[in-house]
Amino acid sequence: MYRLSISRLCRSFRQPGSRYLSQNRNISEHQLEISKVSSILTKSLAALDAATNDKDRAKAFSVIQAAYGKLETLVVPPGVLLQQIGMSYQLPMVLGTVNDLGIAEVISESTDLEGRISSKDIESRSGVPAGKVSRFLRFLAGRGIFEEVAPDVWTHTEASKLLDSGLPYEEIVRDPIHRFAKGAPVPAWISHTVEQGGMAAVSMVTAFREDKYKKSYSVTETPFNKIYNTGAPFWEWLEQEGRVLNMTKGFELNNARNVSTRPPEILVLWNLADALIKFDFSYYPWSGSPENTTIVDVGGGVGSAMALVLPLAPKGTKTIVQDLSHNVLEHAKTFWADRDSAAVPEGRVVLQQHDFFQPQPIKGATVYFLRFILHDWEDEACIKILKHLHEAANDESRLLVVEAVVAHACHEIGALRNDAVEGAYPTPLPKPLPANGGRASEFEASFDMHMMNVLNGVERTYEQFRQIAEKAGWKPKKVYQTDELSSLKILEFVKM
Numbered sequence: 317m318y319r320l321s322i323s324r325l326c327r328s329f330r331q332p333g334s335r336y337l338s339q340n341r342n343i344s345e346h347q348l349e350i351s352k353v354s355s356i357l358t359k360s361l362a363a364l365d366a367a368t369n370d371k372d373r374a375k376a377f378s379v380i381q382a383a384y385g386k387l388e389t390l391v392v393p394p395g396v397l398l399q400q401i402g403m404s405y406q407l408p409m410v411l412g413t414v415n416d417l418g419i420a421e422v423i424s425e426s427t428d429l430e431g432r433i434s435s436k437d438i439e440s441r442s443g444v445p446a447g448k449v450s451r452f453l454r455f456l457a458g459r460g461i462f463e464e465v466a467p468d469v470w471t472h473t474e475a476s477k478l479l480d481s482g483l484p485y486e487e488i489v490r491d492p493i494h495r496f497a498k499g500a501p502v503p504a505w506i507s508h509t510v511e512q513g514g515m516a517a518v519s520m521v522t523a524f525r526e527d528k529y530k531k532s533y534s535v536t537e538t539p540f541n542k543i544y545n546t547g548a549p550f551w552e553w554l555e556q557e558g559r560v561l562n563m564t565k566g567f568e569l570n571n572a573r574n575v576s577t578r579p580p581e582i583l584v585l586w587n588l589a590d591a592l593i594k595f596d597f598s599y600y601p602w603s604g605s606p607e608n609t610t611i612v613d614v615g616g617g618v619g620s621a622m623a624l625v626l627p628l629a630p631k632g633t634k635t636i637v638q639d640l641s642h643n644v645l646e647h648a649k650t651f652w653a654d655r656d657s658a659a660v661p662e663g664r665v666v667l668q669q670h671d672f673f674q675p676q677p678i679k680g681a682t683v684y685f686l687r688f689i690l691h692d693w694e695d696e697a698c699i700k701i702l703k704h705l706h707e708a709a710n711d712e713s714r715l716l717v718v719e720a721v722v723a724h725a726c727h728e729i730g731a732l733r734n735d736a737v738e739g740a741y742p743t744p745l746p747k748p749l750p751a752n753g754g755r756a757s758e759f760e761a762s763f764d765m766h767m768m769n770v771l772n773g774v775e776r777t778y779e780q781f782r783q784i785a786e787k788a789g790w791k792p793k794k795v796y797q798t799d800e801l802s803s804l805k806i807l808e809f810v811k812m
Contacts, residue, residue, distance in 0.1 A: 349748050350390050356746065357383040374801050378756045382745055385755025405518070410455050412510030415503050417442055418488040419449070420479035423462070423472055435468040441485060478502045509766065512540065512550070516769035519543035532772065533694035539769045550770050551640075551692075597625050599797045600716070600806050608632040609682040614672050614705070615639060615689045618648035619665060621718070623655055625685075626664070634663065636678055638670035645669055672701050676708035684709065687718035692773040695784050702788030706811065715790050715809040720760050722777045723752035723803065732779055739795035739805070740778040760803050778807075785809050 360383060364376035389397065414420070422441045426433040435446035435453070442449075446468065453462045453470050462476045472480075481488070481495060481503050488495050495503070519539035523529040529537055535549040546553055607630045613622050619637035626633060639645055645667050652660050652667075659665040670677065672689070684705045690698045705715060727744050744751030760775060767773035774780075782792050790809035798804040 381756040382753040415506045421485040424480045513766045516540035602628040611635040611683045612681045613637045618651040636666045680710040706789040717807040720803045721805045725750045727751045737792045
């Protein structure tokens with residue numbers, strides 16, 4: 317067994333030739349940078365404390381996270397930082413394991429008046445040895461997920477409560493595979509990202525030693541395909557054994573409930589939480605659309621996005637929700653019956669099976685709407701999808717693409733900003749913080765890796781979206797927000 321000496325690393329950090337001294341920056345400049353970041357952090361903490369609305373709280377939180385990340389890179393010796401990052405894979409794996417074992421539900425069912433439960437009692441319910449329970453939960457408690465209130469005694473934190481599916485623990489044991497199909501959004505998300513995405517990420521190192529995976533943009537030649545030993549694209553693989561319903565229903569219920577029922581603390585879970593839970597489509601001027609507007613939701617799943625858009629749209633608006641999966645469309649009937657029982661019978665919502673790689677059957681729609689579709693695919697596939705929509709559109713049709721738009725980490729982007737439409741590039745954070753927020757935008761960067769590993773997909777910059785759209789005959793008109801700070805945008809295109 318080996319051990320890396322922290323004191324030795326710290327001594328090497330101070331030696332000539334170390335990272336900081338080799339960057340042509342003297343110690344006083346380095347200290348000045350630390351001082352600047354510390355000042356930004358102090359002011360942002362004060363702003364967070366003084367904030368009276370969600371917008372100001374979110375803005376302060378984003379800067380705090382960015383400053384914290386930058387400060388860490390300035391004060392932690394580089395070797396120590398790399399050592400910590402190299403072991404950080406344990407965190408999602410432990411989180412996924414605890415999620416899969418239903419330990420959050422066991423803690424929620426504690427009969428203690430203060431909600432406490434011992435590792436021994438968790439063992440008696442779950443069968444996981446108490447020693448391992450303590451090791452799992454103590455590890456997560458360091459990140460604010462569960463709290464150790466006495467030696468080997470645990471209770472929930474606001475974060476760990478979100479792991480509770482709301483189902484009785486006995487039901488999870490009885491039917492562990494389909495638990496997410498009953499509407500558990502955060503556990504469903506963690507299960508997907510850790511079990512499928514995490515395993516694909518683990519495979520990335522060995523997969524990229526082979527040109528087959530390193531150079532390919534095929535949906536069947538990914539680290540995911542390698543580790544799961546399947547030749548099927550991810551979405552086809554999900555269709556097997558009900559996997560697609562397990563994941564999709566949890567996600568779609570999440571989106572459907574987002575309007576007003578989610579507690580404020582969920583916003584702190586994530587830039588992630590905003591991306592998965594909160595879609596505010598009111599930033600787009602739906603009221604400017606004509607009456608009897610037709611919106612085609614391409615690859616729309618059960619149509620949860622349209623459940624949020626329709627109340628904003630003009631009178632008489634009709635939406636066609638298209639998806640390739642018959643199973644998902646069957647679930648969509650239940651989704652709309654629960655949410656707006658008259659929508660489908662009255663024809664305001666039409667459910668249609670369609671492959672978006674085939675010609676678009678709805679001609680001359682007011683809006684063709686794609687949410688989280690293009691990031692699944694490499695450029696040529698995206699161009700094919702967009703060309704089919706271009707051929708179906710008329711001169712008044714609009715294309716709306718809802719995706720994360722990746723921001724550059726550098727402050728100077730030259731002529732890119734001059735050639736961009738309104739809203740294309742966000743205001744950068746102040747120097748010396750990374751322009752894109754660094755740690756505050758880590759979810760977007762992580763999700764980009766996730767898309768590459770699972771689908772050979774990509775999270776794109778504005779200019780990358782513009783390039784593929786123009787090759788399909790669309791030109792950008794404007795980029796709209798989905799909230800004040802999220803990287804999720806509504807990119808509007810019109811025919812060239």
